[in-house]
Amino acid sequence: MTFRLRAARPADLEALYEMAKLTGGGFTNLPPDRAALQGKLERAETAFARAEDTIVDEQFVLVLENARTGAVRGTCQLMSQVGQRWPFYSYRLNTLTQYSQELDRTVRAELLSLVTDLEGSSEVGGLFLHPGERAGGLGLLLARSRYLFVAMHRPRFADRILAELRGIIDERGGSPFWDGVAGRFFGMSFQDADYFNAINGNQFIADLMPKHPVYIAMLNEDARSVIGVPHPTGRAAMRMLEDEGFRAEGYVDIFDGGPTMVAWTDSVTSVKNACNAKVTALDAAEGERAILATGHLATFRACFGARVLDGEGGIAIDSASADLLDVCEGDTVWSVAR
Template sequence: MSFRLRAAHSDDLEPLYEMAKLTGGGFTNLPPDRDALGKKLQRAADAFGRDDDTLGDDQFVLVLENAETGDVRGTCQLFTQVGQQWPFYSYRLNTLTQYSKELDRTVRAEMLSLVTDLEGASEVGGLFLHPNERAGGLGLLLARSRYLFIAMHRARFAEKILAELRGIIDDRGGSPFWDNVAGRFFGMSFQDADYFNSINGNQFIADLMPKHPIYVEMLSDEARKVIGMPHPTGRAAMRMLENEGFAAEGYVDIFDGGPTMTARTDNVNSIAGSVKAEVSATDLEDGEKALVATGNLTTFRSTYGLRKLGDDSAIAIDAACAKTLGVKAGDTVWSVAK
C-alpha cells in the first residue's frame, strides 16, 4: 500500500473534519469545525496560488493520501510567519536570582513571563495521523516531508522555525496548566478557551491576561509538573523534532503548558541534507531508503522510495516511488535519506 503527501484542496474538507473529531482536544490547528477548516483550506489555496516567491503570511495545508484508494489519512500544516494577524504569545520559563546579605541567602525563583519572542518565525504544526494508520513510518513521512517542502520553497520561509507540542490533557479533557494559570482570569474551561482560540485566535489573551510574571512556586503541584511536558501521544513527535535539530529553549504554550521547540531553518537536518536532482532512471531495485518529493506548491507530492545518487546531479529511483509521485526520467525531484 502506497501513501503520498500532497497539497490539500477544498475537496479535503470532510476527511479533515472527520479526523479533527478524533484529536481529543488541545489541537488548535485542527478544530472540529467545518467553517474554521474551510477557512484554513481557503487560506492554503491562496498561499499555494501566490506567484510571488517571497516570505509572506501564508499557511500551507498538506494531506496524507492513500495512492491506491484516494483516502485521506493524515494532515500537517506550515505557517511561514507567525504573529502577523495577531500577536504570537508564549510563556518563557526563566529564573530570577536574588541575594540577601543580612541572611546570607540566595533565592532562585522560576518564573513564567508572557512574551512574543517567536513572532515572525515559521512554524510546522497541525500534524495528525489517523489512529488506524499509526504504523509503517507514516508519521515520519508526514513530519519530514514538511521540511522537503520548505527546502523546495525556501524563499517563502523565515530564518527561524518552531513547533508547538500539545501539553498534558487530563482524563476529563481539561488542562492542569490552564486551570491553574490563565483559567483563573478568564472564567473559561480549557476546552472552551482552546476551541475559541482555534476559531478566533488568541487576541483575547492579550486583552485579559495579566502581563506580570507568574512565580512557578505559587502554582499547584499538578500545574508545575506539566510545564514543558508533551502529551504522551506527542513524545515520539518530540524525539523526531530533536533528531531534526530542534531544541526546547524554555518556551511553553499559554494554554496547556506544552513545550515549544525551535531551530534555525537552514540547520534542520532534513532541510540541510536535502538534494535536488534530475531523474535518470525509474527502475532502481536496490538503493538507499529515502523520502522523495516533486512538484511545486499545488503539485507538491512526497513519498518513500529507494534512491541512488549519481555524480552528475542525477538520481535513480524505484518504480513504485516513480508511480506514486507520477514522475519519469528527466523530471526533477528532491530527496533526503530516510
C-alpha cells in the same frame, strides 16, 4: 507503499473534519469545526496559488493520501510567518536570583513571562495521523516531508522555525496548566478557551491575560508538574523534532504548558541534507531508503522510496515511487535519506 503526501484541496474538508473529531482536544491547528477548517483550506489554496517567492503570512495544508483508494488519512501544516495577524504569545521560563546580605541567603525563583519572542518565525504544526494508520512509518513521512517542502520553497520561509507540542490533557479533557494559570483570569474552561482560540485567534489573551510574570512556586503541584511536558502521544514527535535539530529553549504554550521546540531553518537536518537531481532511471528498487518529493506548491507530492545518487546531478528512483509522484526520466526530484 501506496501513501503519498500532497497539497490539500477544498474537497478534503470532510476528511479533515472527521480526523479533527479524533484529536481529543488541545489541537488548535485542527479544530473540529467545518467553518474553521474550510477557512484553513481556502487560505491554503490562496498560498499555493501565490506566485511571488517572498515571505508573507501564509498557511500551507498538506494531506496524506492513499493513492490506491483516494482516502485521506493524515494531515500536517506549515505557517510561513507567525504573529502577523495577531500576536504570537508564549510563556518563557526565566530564573530570578536574589541575595540577602543580612541572611546570607540566595534565593532563585522560576518565573513564567508572557512574551512574543517567536513572532516572525515559521511554524510546522497540525500533524495528525489517523489512528488506523499508525504503523509503517507514516508519521515520519508526514513530519519530514514538511521539511522537504520548506527546502523546495525556501524563500517563502523565515530563518527560524518552531513547533508547538500539545501539553498534558487530563482524562476529562481539561488542562492542569490552564486551570492553575490562565484559567483563573478568564472564567472559561480549557476546552472553551482552546476552541475559541482555534476559531477566533488569541487576541483575547492580549486583552485579558495579566502581563506580570507568574511565580511558578505559587502554582499548585498539578500545574507545576506539567510545565514543558509533552502529551504522551507527542513524545515520539518530540524525539523526531530533536533528531531534526529542534531544541526546547524554555518556551511553553500559554494554554496547556506544552513545550515549543525551536531551530534555525537552514540547520534542520532534513532541510540541510535535502538535494535535488534529475531522474535518470526508474530501476533503483534496491537503492538507499529515502523520502522523495517533486512538484511546486499546489503540485507538491512526497512519498517513501528508494534512490541512487550518481554524484553528477542525477538520481535513479524505484518505479513504484515514480508512479506515486507521477514523474518520469528527466523530471526533477528532491530527496533526503530516510
